[in-house]
Amino acid sequence: MHKQQNILIIGAGLCGSLLALRLGQRGYNVTVYEMRPDLRKTDISAGRSINLAFSDRGNKAMKLVGIEDKVKSLCIPMNGRMLHDREGNTFLSNYSGRDHEYINSISRGELNGLLLTEAEKHDNVTIHFNKKCKSVDFEKTTALFQDYETKDEFIEDADTIIATDGAGSALRKSYYLGKKFLFSFSQDYLTHGYKELSILPTETGDYKTYKNALHIWPRGDFMVIALPNLDGSFTVTLFLSYDEGEYNFNNLTTPERVTEFFQKEFPDALELMPNLVEDFFENPTAPLGTVKCSPWHYKGNTLLMGDSAHAIVPFYGQGMNASFEDVVEFDAVLDKHDGDWETIFSEYEKTRKKDTDAIADLAIDNFHEMKDHVGQALFQEKRKIEMALEKEFPDDYASKYSLVTFNEHIGYREAMLRGRAQDKAILNMLADGIISTATPIKTILDKVKSETEAILEDDRIAGLH
Template sequence: MQTPKKIAIVGSGLVGTLLGIYLKKRGHTVHIYDRSPDIRKINFSGRSINLVLSDRGVKALSDVGLQKEVLGIGIPVEKRAIHVGENTVNEQFYGKDGEVIYSLSRGLLNKKMVDLAEKAGVEFFFEEKVWDVDLTTATISIGETERGEWFTKDYDLTFGADGAFSRIRHRMQRQSMFNYSQEFLEIGYKELHIPANADGSHKLDKNSLHIWPRGKFMLMALANLDGTFTCTLFMPHDGENSFESLQSKEQLVDFFAQYFPDTKEVIPNLVEDFFKNPTSYLVTMKCFPWTFSDKVALIGDACHAIVPFYGHGMNAGFEDITVLNNMIEKYGDDWANLLNDYENSRKPNTDAIAELSYRNFMEMSSKTADEKFLLQKKIEKWFSDKHPDKWMPLYSRVTFSLQPYSEALAIGDFQNKIMEDVLRIENIQENWNSEEVESLILEKLKTAN
């Protein structure tokens, strides 16, 4: 057991609440601050992307006995359902039999996590705006406005879990040798909604991630427990086929009739949802260092916000907590070295998942409807099934294993080069599962050893 500390966590999101549970179980006094109202008392909708929970996130939950609680509000998703035409749906299973990710409503999960943290003994302070932190003392400053009167609260250690536009990180950015970058995608997103059938059942297969890939834009849908689906339309902000180009009801209806005709019956409130819900932005944010001495540390999106196309924002944040917990086991009360090792071990891996997430938009929006890409996936699955000790597809490495993201990315790039050679074989469409292909892959793999 560590020597008990008084710890502040800024941000009551998913990472902040789970971190609070971990630290409380270590015997610390934990206070969580959030400038927003208690999420359990508000209607959470209009600008969300459903979350997917995979092995890394499940591990972080199971290590504190919360796996059953959270999986109980999730829906297992075993495959992609690619809507390539009005009446054509191709299915791509994610992994081997039994390997699934879980679709979770962000609002429902966040409410559950706050409940679980309170049950563990964490104390929450909602509608409290933290504007600053003293890096040398961990003291936080709270006030109604940024330029108004502040009052301070003293802590032994403060964590910034307050998202991509973190106030705690903002304070750290004002020190020398702090590197920071943010890059907005030209793609934005808008939430839409598929209601349940009259009997409460789902209008589409609930165990699939539904994707309508259309090149530079796409529609995506994930199921909720109540029979509904949360849909997300990803599009450029401006230009042809963009949010800017859809200004009227007629333009919107014509656009969906042309590109998503099979959604007409399942999205009855398209016009209302589209013009009511905001258009949101997507940003990748990187920074370093994440910590200051033994007093202040960043975690989750506050230090590595990523775009959502691999479904690993929450999983990467939860894995931060797993790594931090491992460092606590290793170092005990030596918080300075503990935090130093935490940031140095995580930084290469969060950079890697940021790269993978960025690439996956191209895969989901374009390649999932490409015959060459589909053939590559078929060959990879065939070879992996024959030689599971020699080949694990990149998606499985990222989603169904705990291998460091940076290693998964490097191996994935190597495997992709092999597949480029395989796809150049003459008549590969007919001979994709031949001895020739198997021998070539085995030979190429030897160069990695």
């Protein structure tokens, strides 16, 4: 019976197009409205991240919809972080001690295009472009759209509406402004913004620096990172305060000052970027924000999903992966309660929100870790020990990074609690001289495990978490 249900999806970005594909596979009548033009026909990357980190949680969703192999062909493996110091010395720090665990750089546009094409293969899925959602009437289960070309406004009715319209969601705004129920909501901005730059390929189309890593130039209060693209280029991102420190976005106003800043802080990167000044003044500076809210759903009428429900900062490389995992989790709840939207939405939020809250907090943690901690001796020692543990005991130990990134069978919240406790155990035992890099590795494993359990138990008794 439910197969004839009409589902309206607002937004055909990464989450919306995957959701359309999956709901199409399940046999629903799916209509998608997207405000932007069809990205398979136009270049509309400006202002959005050009490439993204793709890892196991995202891949779980690709397996679910059966396109794992097609996605793989778009991926560039990154085995670790390549750290660059001020003198241009580099050091590769692997993401895992297990060789089969790595993350990937992937083009947002290519992946989104693939998902749209796969979704459209289903006759019961229709995607409309250039139609912007202005508001949603969540009582009536209708949405108001405007056609970007004709400027005409029209109302669409559906059995249920799912908004995957990103951090600036129209449905979330309607929840907030509607004041029909208690809507908890937060938007939190970092004092840092970001700007995208680029390292172009060599004249022969080769990569100018090591291809299979996520490059980081950590400088304490700010940093630059670079991820490889299939065409031989790297997309480079500068993360910098808007108004604090000697150099900041507000005072980098001339080509001379921008060059001086890079010459002083990132000389080896500058050498690869003759196009720096051009990129710097052509590309926008964008803010870094976290959005949380609750409830995500109104009765069985409407639901927020992906960034519209939980936008996060990019420092764990999990934004897209979390949104893809949303679809997997949602699909599992559909299996249990198909046909009863209110129960589906309510149970989905109940099981999922604790995990999206956790990855939001983890992403903030990693902002500080990437720009600052990765350059500190104590954290580097911890990292060495964790690599050794993962190499020596691949089935018995996973670092916080591995728990979050490569252990898709556990939720983000569990990964956060265990991972933070492990970090605390190792850092304190190192600082207290209880372990060192010279301690036998099996002894370290035992000590880390028991100390981690003790930390978790202490928190539990104190009523924390």
